[in-house]
């Protein structure tokens with residue numbers, strides 16, 4: 154116990170200790186945070202679906218008809234009608250032969266990579282990929298080659314080098330939208346490389362699904378290469394407002410995962426209500442309302458970003474609803490976040506190990522349900538907190 158206490162104190166000293174904060178009520182634009190009314194600027198509920206009446210109704214209806222729990226893992230008795238129905242829907246949405254539902258994005262990535270790739274295979278992984286991809290690489294027997302973030306030329310050089318001693322299968326894996334930088338992977342270029350080197354391409358579209366592309370099919374649609382991505386991974390807990398994750402892929406990949414992917418095999422499947430909510434979310438994404446929500450999200454992002462850019466703040470190349478504002482070291486980052494909270498703005502200060510040392514940031518996430526005027530107000534206060542008195 155003493156050792157843990159000392160470690161926590163060391164984190165505290167370095168302004169690196171993390172703690173939980175309790176949000177009262179749903180993930181709306183304005184929430185109550187430990188008694189105070191604040192603007193919510195750090196939720197991934199981008200389209201406002203987490204508390205959308207249609208999802209709530211679908212989840213309640215499914216609960217009344219199918220019960221709360223799924224009772225077992227998918228391979229035992231827990232493979233229920235709504236799980237299958239969701240998988241058909243997401244496969245059609247992404248244009249793949251088949252799909253598989255996972256309990257979370259973390260479970261998906263940490264299970265898919267070790268299940269699909271073996272000794273002698275190579276995974277080429279972007280340097281800023283999500284922690285769950287990093288763990289997936291670590292857990293498997295394939296070798297991992299990390300390439301510098303979004304650097305296609307560097308990746309190509311690494312692949313040329315590796316090609317000389319190639320034995321097994323190759324997989325390029327990248328976030329579609331990078332969760333801490335809000336930039337988009339150069340997917341069309343990654344497609345070119347995967348074709349040149351006969352590799353597979355896996356895209357983790359946790360932040361793009363439902364949100365990016367003309368019809369919300371995600372970052373690959375935005376980049377014009379939806380049909381060329383081999384393995385479409387995405388999550389249901391962000392833009393789609395629920396929980397869980399999916400892989401949309403060829404049937405042989407899905408069948409392999411059903412037989413080999415440990416987090417899929419050894420975990421109780423999601424409650425039927427969660428699958429029902431995900432289906433309702435896909436209905437909205439495909440509707441006129443979905444198109445309106447995506448347009449509003451873009452509009453809100455523009456309104457929020459304009460004052461930050463005018464003040465010359467470094468937004469780390471963000472082109473999406475994820476807007477990092479670089480601050481450098483932990484101390485000024487956490488001070489700015491604390492000051493903004495007293496002003497009524499709830500966003501997160503991001504420190505190592507989530508980002509590299511010296512790359513601390515305030516990370517704001519814009520939602521379609523925000524009031525644009527409140528976003529402009531928040532942006533002005535962020536500028537003041539970083540550049541004004543006492544900064």
Ligand SMILES: *Cc1c(COP(=O)(O)O)cnc(C)c1O
Nearest residue numbers: 257258259283328332359388390
């Ligand atoms: C959030 C996230 C995950 C994890 O998904 P969960 O469903 O929250 O476990 C995986 N990959 C990326 C890029 C993410 O942003």
